[in-house]
Amino acid sequence: MAPPDFEHVVKTIAADTNTPTETVSKMYVDVWAEYSDGARILDYLTVLVAKRVRENLRGVRQDRH
Structure with missing residues (x-):
């Protein structure tokens, strides 16, 4: 389930x-x-997920150069 x-x-x-x-x-x-798999506290999950996605995208962009 995704956040609102x-x-x-x-x-x-x-x-x-x-x-x-x-x-x-x-x-x-x-x-x-x-x-979120097995997570009991989801309060900061949106922030953590957004940060990881941004990091992953930066890594993809650096690999292209």
Whole structure:
């Protein structure tokens, strides 16, 4: 289950990183599933997932150069 502000977070990351929304959305869902599996406290999960997606996108961009 994705957080209620999922679309806003995905659109923000996509705009900030100049990445297609579909790509960011898939990455976000994948990381969310990984992080939320077994998690009992979800308060900061949105922040942690967004941070990981941004880091992953930076890594992809650096690999292209």
